[in-house]
Amino acid sequence: MDTKFRTFLAIALIGMIVPLGAQESGGSPVFAPYPSHLRVGVRNTAVLLTWEDSPDVVGGYVIYRHVELPTADNFGDAVMIGEASDGVGSYEYTPPDDGLYYYAVLGRSDSGVYEVFIPLRNSSLVGISVPAGGKVESGDTASSMPTAASGQSAAASSRALQAVGGISAHNDVDAIVVSFSAAENTGRLVLYRATEAIKNPSSILNAVVAALIAPGSVSFRDYPVPGIAYYYAVVPEKELLGGILAIKPGVNATTTAASVPAGSYRIGLPEPSPSSRSIPLPYLVLTKTLSTASPVTTQDLSPAPRELKPETRKAAATLVSQAGTPVVITMPKVTIFPEDLKSDGGQEYTLRSIITDYFAKGLYADAAEQLTLYLSLPRSNAVTMLAHFYRGQALALSGSWREAFFEFLRAQDNYYLESQIWMECVLAKIREG
Numbered sequence: 001m002d003t004k005f006r007t008f009l010a011i012a013l014i015g016m017i018v019p020l021g022a023q024e025s026g027g028s029p030v031f032a033p034y035p036s037h038l039r040v041g042v043r044n045t046a047v048l049l050t051w052e053d054s055p056d057v058v059g060g061y062v063i064y065r066h067v068e069l070p071t072a073d074n075f076g077d078a079v080m081i082g083e084a085s086d087g088v089g090s091y092e093y094t095p096p097d098d099g100l101y102y103y104a105v106l107g108r109s110d111s112g113v114y115e116v117f118i119p120l121r122n123s124s125l126v127g128i129s130v131p132a133g134g135k136v137e138s139g140d141t142a143s144s145m146p147t148a149a150s151g152q153s154a155a156a157s158s159r160a161l162q163a164v165g166g167i168s169a170h171n172d173v174d175a176i177v178v179s180f181s182a183a184e185n186t187g188r189l190v191l192y193r194a195t196e197a198i199k200n201p202s203s204i205l206n207a208v209v210a211a212l213i214a215p216g217s218v219s220f221r222d223y224p225v226p227g228i229a230y231y232y233a234v235v236p237e238k239e240l241l242g243g244i245l246a247i248k249p250g251v252n253a254t255t256t257a258a259s260v261p262a263g264s265y266r267i268g269l270p271e272p273s274p275s276s277r278s279i280p281l282p283y284l285v286l287t288k289t290l291s292t293a294s295p296v297t298t299q300d301l302s303p304a305p306r307e308l309k310p311e312t313r314k315a316a317a318t319l320v321s322q323a324g325t326p327v328v329i330t331m332p333k334v335t336i337f338p339e340d341l342k343s344d345g346g347q348e349y350t351l352r353s354i355i356t357d358y359f360a361k362g363l364y365a366d367a368a369e370q371l372t373l374y375l376s377l378p379r380s381n382a383v384t385m386l387a388h389f390y391r392g393q394a395l396a397l398s399g400s401w402r403e404a405f406f407e408f409l410r411a412q413d414n415y416y417l418e419s420q421i422w423m424e425c426v427l428a429k430i431r432e433g
Contacts, residue, residue, distance in 0.1 A: 030376050033057050033107040033114040034122040040103050042130055043092075049103055050090045051122065057107035057114075060085045063093070069125075070104040070117050072380040078104070100127030111349045116377055163236045164189065165251045169258040172221070176258045178232050179219040188237040189213040191220055198233040198253040201245040207233065227262030329428040332421045334393060336360060340386075350374060351387055359390060368394035385414035396422060401429045 035051035042048070049063065064070065064078040084091050084105075095101060104123035106113040119125040166181040182189065192198065194207035210232070213220050224230055233253035235245065249255045288295055308316070340355050351374060358367035371391040375384065392407030405426045412419040 031056055031373055032377070033109070034116045034118065035061060035105050035107065036121045038103075038105055038120065038122050038124065040124045040128050042128065045130055046092050046094045047101075047103070047128055047130060048090065048092050049105065051105050053086055053089060054107060057109075058086065059108040059110060061105050062108050062113050063091050064104045064106065065093075065095075066102045066104065067099070067127075069102055069119070070123050072115050072117065072378075072383075075115055075117075083108075095130055098129050100129045102127050109349075114350075118378065163239065164234045167232065167234055167250075167252055167254055169230070169232050169254045169256075171258055171260060174223065174226070174260055176222045176224060176230060176232075176260060177219055178222060178234070178254075180234050180252070181218060182216075182234075182236075186236050186238075187215050189215075189217070190235045190237050190240060191222070192233045192235070193222065193224065194231050194233075195228060197231050197249070197255065197257075198247060199249055201247050203247065204233070204245065212237070224260060226260040229257035229259045231257055329425055329432075331397075332425055334397070335389075335418050348383055351383060351390075355390060359394060364394040364397040367391075368398060368400070382414065385411050389415045389419065392419070392422060396426055396429075401426050405430070 032054055033056045035054055035057070038049065038051045040047060040049050051061075053061075061084045062080060063082045063084065064075075065081045066074065066078040068074055068077075070078055081093050082091055091105075093103075102124050104117055106115065106122065108114075117123045163183045163186045164180055167178065168180070169176055169178045171177075178191065180189075189212070190209060191211045191213055192204060192207040193210040194203065196203065196206060198204065198207060210222055210224075211220055213234070222230075222232075231254050233247060235247075235252065239246070247253050336355060336359070340352050341360070342352065351371075354367060354370045354374060358364075358370055368391055371387055371394065375387050375391070379387070388407045389411035392404045392411060395401075395404035395407060405423060408419040408423045408426065412423070
């Protein structure tokens with residue numbers, strides 16, 4: 001198979017099994033200051049990047065190059081290679097050598113760039129190299145997977161085929177059992193299902209992911225729609241994520257179809273465990289007759305009050321005295337770190353804007369909501385812990401005690417002393433009910 005097509009196919013399959021961050025959270029729009037659908041290809045001796053603009057970016061985009069997968073932690077080592085205005089959606093760049101480089105397109109504002117890195121959205125998942133002296137013919141575009149030598153590609157495909165073999169599929173009552181053999185340390189397996197024979201990697205485009213199979217498993221019980229013939233293929237997940245997709249009928253792809261007889265009584269539901277049973281109905285207390293709705297009895301069935309025995313009164317008084325005077329819980333002082341009132345650039349700028357515009361002004365409910373949106377995007381560990389600490393304070397000051405407790409629990413690794421004071425107060429409020 002053509003190397004360019006195989007690697008393009010692999011990047012498409014990664015998108016089928018690796019979920020991407022959603023643009024919506026709970027039905028509310030999420031602030032997304034980064035482009036999406038980034039594609040990186042090679043044309044002639046240059047790297048071509050294309051993307052879709054974000055409506056939340058109004059200052060254009062900055063393109064960076066890195067020798068590693070770009071993240072917030074290693075962003076300081078990235079090299080800026082160019083800029084693009086809104087609406088352009090592409091950038092062409094000629095690397096200085098034939099080394100492997102990762103690329104990222106970041107949104108820009110007046111205060112700096114948004115340091116958000118989401119593979120397959122605004123950063124490349126794997127490194128790209130421009131072959132020395134080699135060119136891609138005009139009209140063709142290489143995929144965002146690196147071009148490997150034919151010998152390396154063949155060796156990798158051979159390893160992938162050796163990892164899984166002996167596949168077979170047969171009907172078992174209302175299910176199809178797919179059996180196979182897997183080498184040790186193969187890891188998770190991806191099971192594909194199709195209505196046509198899976199003969200080569202391109203056939204996977206017409207298949208669906210039926211399951212992700214746990215390591216060590218040698219069979220899977222599938223419950224497809226009855227009356228339809230199905231073919232299956234099993235691929236190691238780590239090979240797929242590495243850009244290797246090897247399909248060989250009879251080895252890791254079935255050559256004969258299997259189906260569930262039409263009219264089976266169940267579709268897609270596992271058999272109930274023999275030890276499980278239905279939850280019993282609650283005990284029904286009838287206080288009125290069904291025919292006339294009159295009371296069943298006129299007697300008061302509640303226990304009659306009676307005086308406690310002297311020893312009972314003495315024991316109760318002892319318990320009350322031992323309890324002592326209830327401790328009065330006071331709300332801790334609000335903590336705002338001085339450096340968080342500065343207006344610096346980077347990913348901390350948005351957090352500091354929330355602190356100064358909402359939290360410092362006493363708008364705690366609004367601050368908690370803004371911090372929820374802020375934490376919906378990937379951040380560095382230090383910034384994430386700080387945002388959880390501020391969100392915990394905002395929730396506590398808004399009366400959301402239980403949710404505030406878990407926010408302080410997340411933040412205590414970085415802000416132990418500050419979080420402990422708030423956690424004691426929050427737990428006391430929860431006990432009070």
